[in-house]
Amino acid sequence: MANRERVLITGPKALSEVLVTKNYVFEKPPGLRNSIGRILGEGILLAEGDEHKIQRKNLMPAFAFRHIKDLYPVFWQKTREVVQAMDNHILADAANQPTSTDPEKAGKTAIIEVGNWASRVTLDIIGVAGLGRDFGAIQDENSELNETYRQLFAPNRQALILNLLSQFLPEWFIGRLPVKRNEDVNAASRYIRSVCRSLVQEKKQKIARKEPTDHDILSVALESGGFSDENLADQLMTFLAAGHETTATSMTWAIYMLARFPKVQERLRQEVRELLPPIDSDTDITSLDIDHMPYLNAVCNEVLRYYSPVPMTLRETNQETEILGHKIPKGTRVIIAPWATNFDKSLWGPDAHEFNPDRWMPTNADDKRAASGGATSNFAFMTFLHGPRSCIGQAFAKAEFACILAGWVGRFEFELKDEEQRDEKNIEIKGGITARPSKGMYMRATIVDGW
Ligand code: HEM
Known part of the structure; x- marks a missing residue:
């Protein structure tokens, strides 16, 4: 493309060379720093070589499971809050404009856009559990930070054109073009940075006053003493952006798949209602639950x-x-594609293209294969990558995803609003760092009594 060679790697051996053995030879393309760096900050995601090693070492304790397990109650409290807010929204909407003719569902069914609710709860979770501040996005979808990210991540024609131009022109040049998209991104970047700087100052003052230490990631990172205030603000920008859009995207697709596969949805609801305390009760949950x-x-x-x-x-x-x-010249672009490897039949078996949660269910107490979904290699599951640059927030993400999904499915039944969407081909996907439906994901959501 653009007269530059690209190498697409999908197999375990090549992936282990690129991501593990020679990890620091394969850097993030320098242009990324100018484009996504404005929003993600110059934090761990964009650092390279020794600088990355040090940052990763200093941040690891904050993301270790022994620390993440203390955050489950926060994930659950926020799940309860969003379920309550969705409940209120559905009841109010159902009273105003009934969407169901089924008498059993009358008064408790409404159309909702799940991506919007997912972004709001994940922003609030990363706020409280990551940075020690509640951004209030669940209660107010127009809160300034939520609105800023919503505009940044919404499909945008100019962003698409600038992205295309970046294949031919240097990123620093594209970032300086006097177009509205650049002005918007710069304004958003200034605002997000100011929020992050103020969070760092607030937390430092709290520590200086010797107030009890919080469990959030910022507090743990501050204790490491390895970061300047400005660099810490950059790290927070990274956690905010990398840590909420991704999980919100997973929630959006999870609800879509559960609506397509009602039996999976029903079985999951049964497990949730059997094993977790009712969502309305004040009972906390732990990682063991x-x-x-x-x-x-x-x-x-x-x-x-x-x-x-x-x-x-x-x-x-x-x-x-x-x-x-194979010889790979300096400056060659290498593409790593979870969307390819995660569907590789030689790794996952002939049903690689089917949605089948049962591949992860152990058939007996000694069944070790289920832990990897029956795949023949560790490198078959590429969602969080592998090696020293794998997602540092993996345990955080999996825990919050499980909590939110449990809360939503325990309380609501989801059905496709538009039957055409049962066929995945009819869903237009927005390109970008994360792949989400470009027109939102609209569902008929019904409150299911009894939990
Ligand atoms: C389902 C949710 C998530 C997915 C699928 C995901 C996926 C990824 C992937 C693929 C990378 C590697 C990107 C690359 O090097 O090209 C990455 C890196 C990263 N992720 Fe996540 N992520 C998720 C959630 C989170 C959360 C919740 C946080 C923070 C709380 C987070 C923080 C980071 C950071 C800081 C990096 C950079 C790590 C490094 O370069 O050392 N992510 N993530």
């Missing part, structure tokens, strides 16, 4: 495999190197 829900974990894993929120990512060689013995 979620661990002991095999079907919930199976559905989450299968959604993450089938609709990896990040469909592909890029690398560029910083020196001449080899992949599987």
Whole structure:
């Protein structure tokens, strides 16, 4: 493309060379820093080489499971809050404009756009659990931060054209073109940075006053002492953007798949209602409650495999190197595509293209294969990548995804608003870092009594 060679790698051996053995030879393309760097900050996601190693080492404790497990109550409290808000919304809407002729559902069914609710709850979760501040997006969808991200991630013609131009022109040049999209991105970047700077200052003052330490990721990162205030603000920008759109995308596709496969939805609802405390009760949950829900974990894993929120990512060689013995010149672009590897029949078996949560369900106590969905290699599941640059937020993401999905399916029944969408081909997907339906995901949601 644009007279530049591209290498697409999909097999386990090549992936392990690029992501593990020679990880720091395959860098993020420098242009990314100018484009997504404005929104994601110059944090760990864009650091390279030794700088990345140090940042990763300092941030790891904050993302270790022994710390994430303390955040489950936050994930559950926010799930309860969003379910309550959705309940109110559905009841009010159903009273105003009934959408169901079924007498059993009358008064408790409404059309909702699930992506919007998903973004609001994940923004609030990363706010409280990651940064120690409640952004209030569940209660107010027009809160400034939510609105800023909504505009940034909405499909945009100028963004598409600028993206296309970046194949031919340097990113620094494109970033300076006097067009509205650049002005909007710069304004958004200024606002998000100011929020992150103020969070760092607030937290430092709290620590100086010797107030009890919080469990959030920022507090743990501050304790490491390895970051300047400005760099910490950059890291927070990264967590905010990388940590809420991705999980919201997973939630959107999860609800879509459950609406397409009502039996899976029903079986999941049964497990949730049997094993978790009613959503209206004040009872907290722990990581063990979620661990002991095999079907919930199976559905989450299968959604993450089938609709990896990040469909592909890029690398560029910083020196001449080899992949599987083939010479790769310096400056070559390498494409890693979870959307290809996650569907590889040679790794997953002949049903790789089917949505089948049961592939993750152990058939007996000794069944070890189910933990990897029956795949023949660790590198078959590429949703979070692997190696030193894999998603540092993986445990966080899986935990919050499981909690929100449990809460939503426990309380609501989801049906497609538009039957045409049962065929995946009829869903237009918005390109970008994450792949979401470009026109939203509209569902008929019904409150199911009794939990
Ligand atoms: C379902 C949810 C998520 C998915 C699918 C996902 C996926 C990914 C992927 C594919 C990468 C590697 C990108 C690349 O190197 O090209 C990545 C990196 C990263 N993710 Fe996630 N992510 C998710 C949630 C989160 C959350 C919740 C957080 C933070 C709380 C987070 C923080 C990060 C960070 C900081 C990196 C950079 C790691 C590094 O370069 O060392 N992610 N993620």
